[in-house]
Amino acid sequence: MNLQLFPVELCYQLKGDDSLQLLAVQVNELLSSLQSKNEFSECVLLSKKDKIIINQGYRFANREHQVKNTADTKFRIGSITKQFTAMAIMMLEEQIYIQ
Structure with missing residues (x-):
């Protein structure tokens, strides 16, 4: 399995549904472009x-059986998420949401 993380930094404050729609179009165009070059084969959830x-x-x-990715595709990620969970807990603790 190949896990790729693409950090996204927004240089402006998104306001309103029109900005979210524009962002969706731009991100989808980028990912579709990568997909067409065989550089991207993943599932994406982007939310605000x-x-x-x-x-x-x-x-x-x-790829062997030509099974397409969908929003509901299940991946065997095993223990890889533990580090993200630990970091999220540390961030919440730092922001005084948990003690």
């Missing part, structure tokens, strides 16, 4: 607060 901006699969979950 409670608004889902993108929830989509790109290319194949299984």
Whole structure:
């Protein structure tokens, strides 16, 4: 399995649904471009607060059998998420949300 994380930094404050739609279009164009070059084959969930901006699969979950990725594709990620959970807990503790 190949896990790729693409850090996204927004240089401006998003306001309103029009900005979210524009962001969705721009991100989808980028990922579709990478997909067409066989450089991207993953699932993406991009959200802001409670608004889902993108929830989509790109290319194949299984290339050999031509099984496409969808928003519901399940991946065997095992223990890889533990470090992210630990970091999220530390951030919440630092921001005094938990003790």
